Amino acid sequence: MPVLPGAEPYRHEGGEIGVLLCHGFTGSPQSLRPWAEYLAERGLSVSLPLLPGHGTRWQDMQLTGWQDWYAEVDRELRTLQERCSQVFVFGLSMGGALTLRLAAKHGDAVQGVVLVNPANKVHGLTAYALPVARHFVPSTKGLVNDIAKEGADEVGYDRVPLHAANSVRNFFRLVDGELPQVTQPLLLLHSPQDHVVPPADSARILSRVSSTDVREILLEQSYHVATLDHDAERIFEESYAFIGRLAPSVAKKGSTSGG
Template identity: 50%
Template sequence: MKIPFRGAPAAPLDPALVAPMSTAADPARTGGRRIGVLVQHGFTGNPASMRPWAQDLAGRGYAVEMPLLPGHGTRWQDCNQVTWGDWVATVDGAFDKLAAENDAVVAVGLSMGGALCLRLAADRGDELAGIVVVNAAVDTLRKDVKLLPALKRVVPGMPGIANDIKKPGADEHGYPTTPLKAAASMFAGYAELRRDLPRVTIPVLFFRSAEDHVVDISSSRALNARLSSKDFEERVLQNSYHVATLDHDAPRIFAESAEFIERVTAARD
């Protein structure tokens, strides 16, 4: 059997680019209350794709926890050694830290990071004030995903999905290869999440790029059809591709998410 692609060279990433971020709240900027925000990157990405957003949130006085998911920020081969369950556990741990130190917590995420925020909302929504997701992935129209359980046994990786960004010169520093064992675990996690979306009852702000070459319209359809939240809004970004947090619409995401966070955390007083 001829295997046409086994993955790009595993060049290590700059540790400074992929480092996690943790900052304390500044209640003087947030009405005297301590507000925490969990910031989560996506599949094959790392904190570099979310750092400008995390820095903006910290500058507004919010405590920020931006973890690096296991298997990310090193070599793409390392991602094949971990699973969806490992990523869910990482997000739970970051949330626990924020919840212990702050009066209210919101979670924000990009792509698979958005899915992890939705998983947190389904499991622990009574502890969470709300979530903001950007191009959240929970489903796909791609038929080849059904082949992943078999394909992952013979091909470790396929061409990567990084840097779907419209803005010239922007770089998310993601993996050049999609690790297939990890991808199979991720899509299995999405299937379970779709079944549990009706358990999401807290406020949800959903940004979706009109043109996205990574996550297709099926994820938007699933969220609109299955979420139980009575405070759910989808806002379409017209000038960004998938990694909108580094794209032309990033300032809009930052400003509108801050308005959402202020509103939903005030409602919990």
């Protein structure tokens, strides 16, 4: 299947500091592309992969699960590690859960973590219905485009395949159990008005990780896809300042960032 326009993966060969960006469930690299380009323009090596089953049509996701998505970002992380002296991992929504698992599994090989509206749990009755409903109902209404900014548009699916949603549910449970293994410096930015992932998910993550260098920032003007919303520039600047603090060689470029 051809990839949806704008949903293509993005890579930039830059300097010795690398960043892996993980997009969300039913979304695509398009939701993080401006962030990736911002970092690339500042000389960083950037990888923004397209997760398997994403960026084409929702039916393709029915054949994939969390193991496929995690394997893709794990592979990209290892590739970055081969050519970079320090690697950071950033994630939006389910991409935040992928990020946290990479941090838990790779330890010191991941220098720091940035999360935007990270997801930790499938909430409500849906969670209980999924294991059975997925055998009878192929999909439900989509999650994309929770953006406050007028004119901003997210490239993703307008349907959620239930087999894949059930896999996400299982993945969130797995990652929740691994959160105490996360020890890296962590920057978490989340929107109080998020119609996809409740603030409780961010609170749960912050309460369970073992990181001691932690900063939480509220994105007051944005909804779920904050990387395409009013607070996007703040996310970019804060994350770059975060890298600059932990990787002093970045600061030598002379770029000044808010932080």
